[in-house]
Amino acid sequence: MNSEKFKIAAGYVLISFIWGSTWLAIRLGLDSLTPLISSGLRFSLASFFVFLFMRFRKISLQTDSRSVQLYFVMSLFSFVIPFALVYWAEQFIPSGLASIVFAVMPFCIIIFAKMAFPQEKIGFNQLLGVILGFSGIVVIFSENLSLDLSQQFLGVLAVLISSAMQAAIGVTIKKYGQHLNPLSMHLIPLFLAGLILIIASLFLENRLTWDFNFTAVTSIIYLAFFGTLVAFTTYYWLLKRMNIVILSLSSFITPIVAVILGWIILREDFSLQTLVGSAFVLIGILFANFRGLLRYYNTKNLVVK
Numbered sequence: 001m002n003s004e005k006f007k008i009a010a011g012y013v014l015i016s017f018i019w020g021s022t023w024l025a026i027r028l029g030l031d032s033l034t035p036l037i038s039s040g041l042r043f044s045l046a047s048f049f050v051f052l053f054m055r056f057r058k059i060s061l062q063t064d065s066r067s068v069q070l071y072f073v074m075s076l077f078s079f080v081i082p083f084a085l086v087y088w089a090e091q092f093i094p095s096g097l098a099s100i101v102f103a104v105m106p107f108c109i110i111i112f113a114k115m116a117f118p119q120e121k122i123g124f125n126q127l128l129g130v131i132l133g134f135s136g137i138v139v140i141f142s143e144n145l146s147l148d149l150s151q152q153f154l155g156v157l158a159v160l161i162s163s164a165m166q167a168a169i170g171v172t173i174k175k176y177g178q179h180l181n182p183l184s185m186h187l188i189p190l191f192l193a194g195l196i197l198i199i200a201s202l203f204l205e206n207r208l209t210w211d212f213n214f215t216a217v218t219s220i221i222y223l224a225f226f227g228t229l230v231a232f233t234t235y236y237w238l239l240k241r242m243n244i245v246i247l248s249l250s251s252f253i254t255p256i257v258a259v260i261l262g263w264i265i266l267r268e269d270f271s272l273q274t275l276v277g278s279a280f281v282l283i284g285i286l287f288a289n290f291r292g293l294l295r296y297y298n299t300k301n302l303v304v305k
Helices: 004-029 036-055 065-089 093-103 105-116 124-142 149-176 184-204 214-239 242-249 250-265 271-288 292-305
Strands: none
Touching: 004 250, 036 065, 036 105, 036 184, 036 214, 036 271, 065 124, 065 149, 065 184, 093 149, 105 124, 105 149, 105 242, 105 250, 124 242, 124 250, 124 271, 149 214, 149 242, 184 214, 242 250, 250 271
């Protein structure tokens, strides 16, 4: 039991760090490549990694009708459309604003989870944790935040739709995809997503601007292996083992990781405001996990006695 809890905690930390680092990796890659070709190559390479790991671990692809339906749904609503929307939106809105808008995902999770699992109650501590965490993200990015709806409305709307889609697909897999293997379930969706995005890039982007230098190639490999294979496999493994609202709070941690990495690698500013906002996020996560932590503490006391 303790081993399982350790794996869950380690997985939670892992996806928070990896997805926090992907913002930097994407930013570095986009200095040389356009969004669609970059993300398309990322997903195509990730599908190849998934295939290799499936062969190595002798995991077969599930081909029942429900699994196949979920593969197509995931391809469009977990990869192609959400990532295309975010990349497109960041042409019009600053990354800080995009982070805040995308951080509404836990609120969307609460709404969709209540619709999909009406018998499960959303605790007050979870709701308070989400509100505190979201407040922390607003505090972190508020200093450099400006909103001009006349110029940025479509960008904000695109990120909001992307966030809602990711929330909806998470709840969908939680309800209908419990039988799916967390590794093999990505093979078809990633392959289709990569193919669609690469074809779209050939028609919609200027190929003359593509520069496959060391930074661009390294970015694609990192995003494919760690940002996609490792992170998404771990996320869906966790999805089967923990509350989806608490799992969604990892989206509050990723901007903090991104800011810290930007400070370390790109020498960006790290202000007191960032520390205060980060504290709000961590307190929010503690509130959301309050009952679980209390049960764990009581169990430990019983064992000691």
